Amino acid sequence: MSEPSPRIDAPFPGVPLVAPLYKEAKRQMTQALTRGEWRPGDAIPAERRLAERYGISIGTVRKAIDELVAENMLIRQQGRGTFVPRHNRDRLLFYFFHIVAEDGAKVYPVVRLHAFAAGKADKLAADRLAIALGAPVFKIRNVLSLSDRPVIVDDIVIAGARFPRLTQRMFGERPSTIYHLYQTGFGVSVVRTTERLRATVADAEIAALLQVESDTPLLQIRRVALTYNDVPVEFRVSRVNTQRYEYWSELGGS
Amino acid sequence: MSEPSPRIDAPFPGVPLVAPLYKEAKRQMTQALTRGEWRPGDAIPAERRLAERYGISIGTVRKAIDELVAENMLIRQQGRGTFVPRHNRDRLLFYFFHIVAEDGAKVYPVVRLHAFAAGKADKLAADRLAIALGAPVFKIRNVLSLSDRPVIVDDIVIAGARFPRLTQRMFGERPSTIYHLYQTGFGVSVVRTTERLRATVADAEIAALLQVESDTPLLQIRRVALTYNDVPVEFRVSRVNTQRYEYWSELGGS
DNA sequence: AAGTGGTCTAGACCACCAT
């Protein structure tokens, strides 16, 4: 590599653990993404060029890219190139939207901005976003409709420091998804989420928004969205009316 | 390969689409697993030997194994070999048990068999198990406790044809998990699951088992467990008291 | 036709594990 091979802390002295070249290449490529050298929608340099740049063989470059592709940080397209993914509706639906109809069909949600406010981080949000308690945040409430029926209420919290000068107006101009807005407006690319689910009941406010009776059981989803290097950028509480729709999960395997 | 390279149906005549050698190797290795040539706990032949057997280079064998490992059908151990996974408690907890405490900690569930009966497949189970309506099935109800409190009620349906001569006694002898019983008793290895979640409320019967009041909101999980080649082998409805525990999901990324 | 990623080879050498 162009830089000297880094040594991982050896569990015992005298054990010269050297990071594999492909791991180091992967680290450098992740950095190129993080610092914006390669931007969403761009093709990254061809594999042969990366092999030259890093002074390694093409097979080793491919192994690094393989892992980045598996982690959804790059997209390969044969004959065209390798690209930095851009957040659009299809990507959202495929990777980040887990609600499906009873027959398994995925439907594009129609999003309506219901509330937007600046505020301070409470304990839970500060914890999940790894920011200080009371730090400035934006709070957004969206109501999502599926097939013209309100089904989901999203309460989103994001750090003010990461989204400077965010205004309510930007949501109206938004062409597709909020993750697209994060990416194009603030250079924040969501690459992964973790979610925790539990059953709750609708309070009066949520019930009204979802047009159900109070005490209707709802699925509550608490999501943390992460960007490169597992840095949290969004905390979201969703409440889903699972009368006609369900949460889909495919785990413990491929 | 030892067999002629298979041709995938060409979308248009004159387009000679040949399956890559590593895909064909992967198919043959999956077959070796399916028909029991390689059995749980066994090491499969060394990569160099597989390369000879299939008449391909070692790098191509490795690519096939890479994919099987990514799909949890094999486990690599450097210096020792590549193994067919055996279902034990740790594997269950890591891959197939998605309930965690509020602090994220995983706890081994203590399983108590509550009911066992032979019966006929209803519409839903027949559909999910891809068997005929009314086909013979076994129905099992388990109550799972976490830290000495009942938290989950599992209603399991499996096809009688696939688990011949299953008896209630076998559950008492069971050393670890029901997937271990499937594997050691009937040669059925669960490799993957798909789950659909929704919010429900406890009926009187479930409420009693979970020691909660009726109408307590519960998380309902409908799981289909699959073996090799995505063949369904178990349909399970879980009802989870999410007062102290949550469902954990990590999707849309690595 | 030129450029891209995808497949495949035939090695070499290393790290790790069991004996």
Add this chain to the structure above:
DNA sequence: TGGTGGTCTAGACCACTTA
């Protein structure tokens, strides 16, 4: 010490896309 998987090379050739 011998066998295993893990890394890495320097190519060749193929499939696909774009111009």
